[in-house]
Amino acid sequence: MAGYSSTAGLEALFGTKLQGKDGTVSTSEALAGKQAIGIYFSAHWCPPCRGFTPKLAEWYTKDLKAKGMEIVFVSSDRDEAAFKE
Secondary structure, rough: OOOOOOHHHHHHHHEEEHHHEEEEEHHHHHHOOOOEEEEEOOHHHHHHHHHHHHHHHHHHHHHOOOOOOEEEEEEEOHHHHHHHH
């Protein structure tokens, strides 16, 4: 499988920059060549999300990342402080 290669499409969808764990990253660099890209909508105030997010993070770390998947987290939190919680 060749992976996702439409940089223009990704930037049209997400913008040119994404917020990563360690700061801002280029969308095209972060997602280039990935076999699959998941978009995960969540919020700190959502009880089902609070239960699922740690499970998804564990699954991603143990298996999905190595298989070429990247997940873009889309926060529905009301402010940056809630997002960082």
